[in-house]
Amino acid sequence: MSTVSVRDVTVAFESVQVFDGLSLDIQEGEFIVLLGPSGCGKSTLLNAIAGLLDVAEGQIWINGKNVTWEEPKDRGIAMVFQSYALYPRMNVRENMSFGLKMAKTPRPEIEKRVAKAAELLQITPLLDRRPDQLSGGQRQRVAIGRALVRDAAVFLFDEPLSNLDAKLRNELRIEIKRLHARLGKTTMVYVTHDQIEAMTLADRIVVMKEQKIQQIGTPDEIYHRPANLFVAGFVGSPQMNFIKGRLENTGEGLSFLVGNRRLSLSGYPFIVAPSSGQDVVLGVRPEHLEISSTGIWPGFTVDIVEPMGADTVIWCSDTVGSVQVRTSGSRRPTPGESLTLQLDPTQVSLFAADSGERL
Amino acid sequence: MSTVVPQGRRPQHLTIGRIGVYAFLVTAALFFLLPLWIMVVTSLKPMEEIRLGNILALPSAMTFEAWAKAWSSACTGLECNGISVGFWNSMRILIPSVILSIMAGAINGYALSFWRVKGANLMFGVLLLGAFIPYQVFLYPLVRIFSLSGIYNSLTCIVLVHVIFGLPTMTLLFRNYYAGLPIELFKAARIDGGGFWSIFFRVILPMSTPILVVATILQVTGIWNDFIFGLTFAGRENLPMTVQLNNIVNSTQGERAYNVDMAATMLAALVPLVVYFVSGRWFVRGIAAGAVKG
DSSP, X not given: OEEEEEEEEEEEETTEEEEEEEEEEEETTOEEEEEOOTTSSHHHHHHHHHTSSOOSEEEEEETTEEOTTSOGGGTTEEEEOTTOOOOTTSOHHHHHHHHHHHTTOOHHHHHHHXXXXXXXXXXXXGTTSOGXXXXXXXXXXXXHHHHHXXXXXXXXXXXXXXXXXXXHHHHHHHHHHHHHHHHOSOXXXXXXXXXXXXXXXXXXXXXXETTEEEEEEOHHHHHHSOSBHHHHHHSSSSOOEEEEEEEEEOSSSEEEEETTEEEEOTTOOOSSOOOTTOEEEEEEOGGGOEEOTTOSEEEEEEXXXXXXXXXXXXXXXXXXXXXXXXXXXXXXXXTTOEEEEEOOGGGOEEEETTTOBBO | OOOOOOOSSOOOOOOHHHHHHHHHHHHHHHHHHHHHHHHHHHHTSOHXXXXXXXXXXXXXXXXOHHHHHHHHTOOBTTBOOOTHHHHHHHHHHHHHHHHHHHHHHHHHHHHHHHSOOTTHHHHHHHHHHHHHSOHHXXXXXXXXXXXXXXXXXXXHHHHHHHHHHHHHHHHHHHHHXXXXXXXXXXXXXXXXXXXXHHHIXXXXXXXXXXXXXXXXXXXXXXXHXXXXXXXXXXXXXXXXXXXXXXXXXXXXXXXXXXXHHHHHHHHHHHHHXXXXXXXXXXXXXXXXXXXXXX
8 A cells, every 4th residue: 555645746836837747656664765956846746745835736645545635734744854944942852742732642642752752863861952052963863853753654854964964964864764664664755866865765766857757766776777868867976977879780689889889789678679770878887887908898098087995986088988987996097098898788778869768 | 675474463553544534433423422412411400501501511500300390290281291191101002002013013924924825925015015105195094084983082093003004114024034034944833733823923933032122123113203193193182202292392481491391302212212222232133134035
């Protein structure tokens, strides 16, 4: 059974349509990440699910109930915001119990739930402090705690870690993942533009661009079998290499051709029947390019070497264009050196040059 | 060639230009303080001394007689009860007017910036337009409306007038301040189940201290200094201090009592003065807080 179901939803700001007939089903207990560049509509979608934004058309179902016209508080959701949105004149305890007080929960019950959430998030010593006496990481913990006490079936996160520094972001990311595992059947919908967060947290990622869903899939699917050029380019750092060329039938099956280089595609799992002579874009992850003296593509010159500790990124080029190669950290070629690259046709992605869709 | 190695704090030089600037500032300050000085010294002199004409001189025989007279026995037309009557009238007008107009402005600003009411921008525009139309245009129609509804010449009437005419500025002030608060706070409160009033009183109002101070200062001084509304709408029983002051200064029998006039004027100016001195720091801070975003 799905806990959150967005059915043909259209959202319009004044006369501008933001979404047009968008649908999405989220299973119970699932961790869904909405990923996309800013302005892609991911936060708008989250606000529509929360009921903070009226939909113009379509329905929103939560826990088997049509909540399209319900107030946010009646939807069984909790939400965590990027700016924490803690009430500045209340202390942590009051912040966490505000929603329960509004719902007229009996006092002992409020105290029990606040204590439990505070313990889970290790913020018990902070309960009597005011938000301005807390650090960024502590504030976000409190914000998560405020969501926790609501005992909601669905948690909505709107870029909760974007205001934190890198180290805290990593810590809290792991904590959120742990929390999801510990809560068991709680569904989480998480909006971010950070692909690392998306890859590490999600059961399924929804990649969005220009108010449209580009691909829905597990992190593995998104990473290894991107549905189009946008997804391929947006997910992964350093970015996937794109090489423009065309397909040609060479007796022993289809091959990819660019300049005088070719790559036999005998093992490539086509999902759309290709035609010979078609213009295509070959996508290769930097880590799938291998430096090997027995490689099939010789004649690349090293431009720049970026040592990153655990691995090294090598920018190299030939007459056709430039590619990035990710290799182990110990390998440090010098600029100007000539390299031969090896690549495996089963690990590449092919896209139609005109539509950008995966072949 | 200078042999001094630049190091640490840059040395400060007192240049001729700077001395000129300070001289100008001090002169300007003295110039603007002069009227206050004359008022204070005149109010402390007996009439015999004033007749001598040395208006800048300190009183040789200091007396608070003029102040006492101004407060309790100066004549405002036929009655001779001093300006104290006007003081208490002004207070009775001021307190409800300030509280009600600020509350109305705060609620308006809150609704306009957070609840996205349909036609909110149009409503706000019309409200602001009202602030630019001269008051005199409203006087006659308002007098007719109030006399038809039977509340003309009463405390209710004058308070209502102050609330109505305070709305545009108060709404503008609060709307701009609230526009600067993060909208996510409001969203969080809605998810927590707050309604229109509970979000306003429990979340938004507690965060409004700086702008409340600004609004209070603006309204206290504005309403205290009002003359024309008080004269037109308050009725004989409730004439505010400003009107009483005018009556004292203008109704002279025989010799003009300059010392009493000065004392009465300063008594009338006391409330706004106190408000400025007490809250000047807050005032500047709040103005800035309200002005940054909007």
